[in-house]
Amino acid sequence: MPSPCIKAAKHFRVNSRCCETPEQMAASWCTISSPSTSEGVSLTAAKERGQLVFLEGLKSCLDLLFGEEEKQSGQPSPLQFISESASDLKALFDFVRTSLTPAGSDSWKGPVLLVDDLSVLLSLGATPVAVLDFIHYCRVAVCYQLKGNIVVLVHSNEDSEDEENELIVNSLCHHSDLILWVEGLATGFCKDVHGQIKIIRRVSLELTAEQDLVQIYQYKIQDKNVTFFARGLSAAVL
Numbered sequence: 001m002p003s004p005c006i007k008a009a010k011h012f013r014v015n016s017r018c019c020e021t022p023e024q025m026a027a028s029w030c031t032i033s034s035p036s037t038s039e040g041v042s043l044t045a046a047k048e049r050g051q052l053v054f055l056e057g058l059k060s061c062l063d064l065l066f067g068e069e070e071k072q073s074g075q076p077s078p079l080q081f082i083s084e085s086a087s088d089l090k091a092l093f094d095f096v097r098t099s100l101t102p103a104g105s106d107s108w109k110g111p112v113l114l115v116d117d118l119s120v121l122l123s124l125g126a127t128p129v130a131v132l133d134f135i136h137y138c139r140v141a142v143c144y145q146l147k148g149n150i151v152v153l154v155h156s157n158e159d160s161e162d163e164e165n166e167l168i169v170n171s172l173c174h175h176s177d178l179i180l181w182v183e184g185l186a187t188g189f190c191k192d193v194h195g196q197i198k199i200i201r202r203v204s205l206e207l208t209a210e211q212d213l214v215q216i217y218q219y220k221i222q223d224k225n226v227t228f229f230a231r232g233l234s235a236a237v238l
Contacts, residue, residue: 051108053099057120079124087126089134097141100148111148113138118154118172119165128164132171139175152176177202185218193218196231 046052055078064077078095081087100111121131135152142148156169173179179200185193201213217228 055095061124081126081130082124087130089121089126089130093134093137093141096138100142100146102146109147111142111146113142113148113150115151116153118152118168122164122168128167131168135172177205192220194221195219197228 043052047054057079060077060079061082064079064082076091078092080091081089096113100113102108102111115135118131118135121134122128126134135150138150142150152172154165154169154172156166160166179198179202181198181200182195183198184195196216196218199215199217203210204212216231218231218233219229220227
């Protein structure tokens with residue numbers, strides 16, 4: 001199943017501040033709270049320095065459902081829309097804006113917002129319009145006002161009948177300057193090649209007469225890293 005990572009962002013740098021939201025409703029998120037690194041940056045150390053702000057979505061949902069979150073903080077939950085009839089994501093946006101807006105003593109530059117994954121908001125009851133409004137306001141606040149970047153993960157499938165999710169995917173693709181489209185091999189499972197990634201640089205957003213630049217690589221997931229190579233040039237073939 002193709003999984004586009006819509007990237008409107010530069011890389012997470014040592015001197016940038018990062019906000020990650022919402023937390024995936026699965027155990028795969030445990031990797032971020034364990035001693036780990038991303039592009040040479042220790043996520044644990046970044047969180048301790050205040051460089052990484054992380055919304056624990058699963059915990060926030062449970063606390064919200066059992067009425068614990070507001071008792072502890074006295075503030076509305078970023079996921080307040082779950083318990084309300086209207087799918088208003090203003091509280092989530094306020095959390096993002098507050099987390100990434102530098103305080104007087106902060107020296108972080110180029111904030112980065114990571115959303116993994118946006119489809120979860122639809123599953124929690126948010127409407128497509130509310131999700132798109134949320135991304136629009138995040139783009140204005142993060143990309144234009146704070147001169148930062150946004151990275152969004154969504155899932156898609158050419159045969160999908162989920163019209164709401166496809167609406168989100170198509171809108172994000174239209175507005176993003178870089179798309180990483182990850183999918184499995186059409187030929188099925190292979191021990192030495194786990195899938196392929198299509199990198200689409202949206203040159204047409206800036207130069208209307210130009211076509212988008214597309215690069216396709218295959219990859220293999222290893223214990224602590226991922227190996228990329230041109231199609232047909234895996235270690236098994238060579």
